Amino acid sequence: MGGQPPCGLSANAAPGADIIFDPLVQSVQFYYAACNDVSIEAFDKNGVYLGGAMAGKTGDTQPYQEWRLFGMELPSSVIQKITVRGVALIDDLKLCSRQRPACRSISASSNFNNTPISAGRFIWFNSAVKVSGLGSAPATIGFEGSTIQFAANGTNYNLPAPNARITFSPAATTAITTFDAATRTWLTTVPVGFAGNVFLSGLVVPVTSDLPGGLDPVTWTGVFTTDTPGVTVQWKWAAAVYTSFSTDYNALGVRSVDDNQASPFQNSIYAGTPTNFTSFVTGGARGAGGANFTGSYKAARPTTPCVIP
Structure with a gap:
């Protein structure tokens, strides 16, 4: 499986890895080949669980999937990190963040x-x-x-x-x-x-x-x-x-x-x-x-x- 997720910032992520996000993150996109169920979980800065969603199921091969943090109806500033769960091909599981526009106070x-x-x-x-x-x-x-x-x-x-x-x-x-x-x-x-x-x-x-x-x-x-x-x-x-x-x-x-x-x-x-x-x-x-x-x-x-x- 080749190619890259269609957004600017990407990084390989091993299962169980903590990915730290800027407070302005709006959504996360996935590029993966799943060997087992893959899910993501969101936590605040104190490690309190905020919610999660399935990114893929066993046998899935998808060019990319998007999980919108706003879909959880949580202010983006609350989310400090997400954790990838499941067994996946590390080289094919990539995360990238799409940031919101800069907003003035x-x-x-x-x-x-x-x-x-x-x-x-x-x-x-x-x-x-x-x-x-x-x-x-x-x-x-x-x-x-x-x-x-x-x-x-x-x-x-x-x-x-x-x-x-x-x-x-x-x-x-x-x-x-x-x-x-x-x-x-x-x-x-x-x-x-x-x-x-x-x-x-x-x-x-x-x-x-x-x-x-x-x-x-x-x-x-x-x-x-x-x-x-x-x-x-x-x-x-x-x-x-x-x-x-x-x-x-x-x-x-x-x-x-x-x-x-x-x-x-x-x-x-x-x-x-x-x-x-x-x-x-x-x-x-x-x-x-x-x-x-x-x-x-x-x-x-x-x-x-x-x-x-």
């Missing part, structure tokens, strides 16, 4: 109000997007590699925020948000064509020592992706302080959208509101307490997501 900076934040309280950072350019077909917006940065009391904080994926689905009649703890990803599904504000991502920060008011700047940075060309995003974030909260994101009851018709919560509160904890909101960060459950937004930041087919 975007940052949005704001400031906190002058209310100090006492130790024992919680800051709820939350963000929302309004998406334009959607048609009637399904579409996905992703948000990856995000961090929140600020400085206080001589300490520089660099907080990793969860990833996010918003799916605009023809099958959806109402909006729903859940949190996948295994991949640390917010998952929101909304009806296709919805044009209002949609919750994107949120991070709870337990305050372990008193923070002064007036922190400036506070910057949220991340990478937007989409599978749909022509889509644009208006992105904004806010932060509110709570006297009691939960680090179990699925216990928060996060409101997915502003619109009442698309939300199971029939009220006028904003997307990103933790509906199960609204009685504990207080002043601080970008909120004044009362009915300001998300904090106040600064002007939305426009961006065009990186297209990942």
